[in-house]
Amino acid sequence: MSNVKDERPIKDINDSSSNHLTDGKGIFAHQKQKNSYIVRNPLVIFGHFLLMLIVVVILAISIPLYIGKTIFEGKGTAEEEQIVLISPGTGIREIASLLEKRGLVRSSDIFVYGVGYHQKTTRLKAGEYLIPAYASMQDIMDILVKGKSIEHAFTVPEGLTVQQVFDRLAANEILIGNLPEVLPPEGSLMTDTVHFIRGTTRKEIIKRLREGQTKLINEIWATRSPDLPIKSIEEFVILASIVEKETGIADEKYQVAAVFYNRLAKRMRLQSDPTVIYGLFGGKGKPAGRAIYRSDLEKVTPYNTYKIDGLPPTAIANPGRDSLKAVAHSPKSDVLYFVADGSGGHVFSRTLDEHNINVRKWRALKATH
Structure with missing residues (x-):
């Protein structure tokens, strides 16, 4: 085995020619160049513009809508209730203008747009309405939509x-x-x-x-006592009208009806002053201040029950419920006369002598007043 060592030099880690590491300034320069390209890209510029435009449009729409909604739903300005008459065929613009002139709405345009926003433009009804004080535009719209006139x-x-x-x-x-x-x-x-x-x-x-x-x-006639001396609904109304004119006191009406029934049963004339008046003046009634004289009682007319037998040909007034009930359910009684008692009512009697005494009392009382 050889002991000779490899004498090839080891590459310097700081060698600038190395392909493994890059200068930091080069990285930043490359990124800057890329960002500059993005900013200058027409699509990016248009996107930014479109986004800004959308924001502006949203603000331009939402702010007035918010203000209008606040005014439409807010407290009204009218300090007193008012009566408003909406004629048939009046359009929303005319209604809004009328309300603005009356001080009931702050702006006719806001009222028109508010009603339209609620889709009730065609649902406003003609009529006469009481608008409360400080009613909001929405309150007024609801009143006109419901159509509940005064x-x-x-x-x-x-x-x-x-x-x-x-x-x-x-x-x-x-x-x-x-x-x-x-x-x-x-x-x-x-x-x-x-x-x-x-x-x-x-x-x-x-x-x-x-x-x-x-x-x-018809209802009262259907419940009448079975033994009434009158037999037709026409006679029923005629007698009820005479009772109506004789007294305005509900409890007395039954007694007055009994007097007339008893007189009819005895074939006595009714001798009712209101029938004399109707015979003289008809439906126009007795002129104010015109007294009834003894000579009037002697005048022959179809209605003067001092001169005719039985009932007059028609009613002499419109009888109310109490008079109709009194004639339909008159109590059994033997009274034949009545005269004013000086206090708004009447005093009833069975005989002519009793009646004459009561007449003298009434005349004496009348003379003192």
Whole structure:
């Protein structure tokens, strides 16, 4: 075995010509050159621009939307409640303009866009609405969508004639349209309160009053006492109308009905002053301040029960529920007369002598006042 050593030199690890290691500055220079290329790439530049544009557009849309939504849902500016009338056929722009002029919305445009955003533009209803103080635009939209208009009331007091009801309907400025040319039968209108919205016709109110009265009369007539001396529903209404005009006290109506039933049974004339008045003045009623004189009682008319036997040909007013019930369920009694007691009611008597005493008391009381 040879002892000769290999004398070839070992390569210097610092040899710059080595292919295994690279100068650090070269690495950084190469990366810098690569980044510079990316920045200058048109696709990258366009991508940055597009991203910025999207952000700007989103902000441009979302900020006004947020502000508009806040105003649309926020507290309104009107300090007092207001009544707003929306006529049929009014468009969303007209409605918004009206609300803005009335100070109910801050911006008509925001109201239009807000209603459109909720997809309710075509669902706003015409009507008369009460808008509460400080109502938001959304509150107002909801009110108009629900369409619950303000309800008005028309009241027919017991004892009015058909003509007097017609006069009140004619004077009502909320109702529209003409009245029927021919008056319905006396006693055929319900004495009650009916509710309606602006724009309801007068003929519609008449229709409802007639239907209500017909229903009421039929219901009470069906429950009448079986031994009543009157046999038709027409006579039932006529007598109830006379009772209605004689007294406004519900409990007294039964006694008044008993008086008339007893007089009819004895073939005595009813001698009711309200029938005299109706015979003289018809449905227009007695003029205010016009007294009834003894000579009026002597005037012959188809309605003057001082001069005719039995009942007059028609009712003399519209009777209410209490008068109808009193005539349908009059108690057994032997009273034949009644006269005012000076306190709003009446005193009843069985004989003419008792009645004359009561008449003198009433006249003396009347003379002192």
